[in-house]
Amino acid sequence: MLPYFTGIEPGTVVITDVAVDSFFRPQFEQVVLDKVVVRNTELHQELAEHLLQCSKEISSFPAIIGHTMCTYDFYEGQGRLDGALCSFSKEEKFEYLQRAYLAGVRNIEMESSVFAAMCHLCGLKAAVVCVTLLNRLEGDQISTSHDILVDYQKRPQQLIAKYIKKQLHLS
Numbered sequence: 075m076l077p078y079f080t081g082i083e084p085g086t087v088v089i090t091d092v093a094v095d096s097f098f099r100p101q102f103e104q105v106v107l108d109k110v111v112v113r114n115t116e117l118h119q120e121l122a123e124h125l126l127q128c129s130k131e132i133s134s135f136p137a138i139i140g141h142t143m144c145t146y147d148f149y150e151g152q153g154r155l156d157g158a159l160c161s162f163s164k165e166e167k168f169e170y171l172q173r174a175y176l177a178g179v180r181n182i183e184m185e186s187s188v189f190a191a192m193c194h195l196c197g198l199k200a201a202v203v204c205v206t207l208l209n210r211l212e213g214d215q216i217s218t219s220h221d222i223l224v225d226y227q228k229r230p231q232q233l234i235a236k237y238i239k240k241q242l243h244l245s
Contacts, residue, residue: 081171081211082180084218085226087137087233089125090202092116093186094141098177102144102191113191115144118199125201128237135229140180142202144187154214171210181206203230 082088092100093115102113122139129137150159153167162170174182186202193200205226208216216223 081175081209082138082140082206083136084206084208085135085222085229086180086206087129087135087229088142088181088204088206089122089129089137089139089233090117090142090181090186090190090204091119091122091139092141093144093190093202094177094179095187096143096145098141098143098174098179100141102187104188104191114194115187115190116194117190117201121199121201125203125233125237128240129233132232132236137233138180141178142181142183142186142204143174143179145182145184148184153210156214168211175211182210203233205229 093102094100095102100115102115104111104113126137126139129135148154148157150157150161153162153170154160155164155167181204183204186204189202190200207218207223207226208214218226
C-alpha cells in the first residue's frame with residue numbers, strides 16, 4: 075500500500091526541476107528520420123532555486139520546486155475520469171496519482187517535456203513555471219471562481235517578472 079499524499083493546493087506555483095513522461099522518466103521521445111531519439115528533460119537547477127528564492131519575496135502565494143509530468147492528452151493521459159473516454163476506475167486513478175506524487179510530480183500538463191528537451195539539447199538555461207488550478211487528488215473539475223482563477227493565472231508571470239527585475243538590477 076502506498077503512503078497517502080494530499081496533493082498540491084490550488085494556486086500553488088510549481089517551478090519545474092525536470093519534466094517527466096507518464097512513466098515518471100526524465101525524458102522526451104522524439105522520432106527523427108524513423109528512429110526514436112530519447113532526449114533529457116532536466117531543467118536548469120540553479121535557475122529553479124533562484125526562482126524559488128524570488129518567490130519568498132512574494133508573500134501572496136505559495137511556490138515549490140517539483141517535477142512536471144507531461145502527457146499526450148488532457149483526459150486519460152492525465153488520469154481524468156470526466157472525459158468521453160475512460161478505461162480505468164476511480165481507485166486506479168487515485169493509485170496512479172499517488173505513485174506520481176511519490177515520484178516527485180507536483181504538476182501535470184502537456185507541453186513542458188519538448189521545451190525542456192530542446193533547451194537541454196541546446197545548452198540553454200531554462201525554467202518552466204506553472205500554477206496549479208486544482209488538487210487532482212480531490213477531483214478533476216475546476217470549481218474555483220473566475221476571479222480567483224484570474225489571480226492564479228497571474229502568479230507565474232509575477233514570479234518571472236520579479237526574477238527579471240532582480241537580474242536587471244544586478245547588471
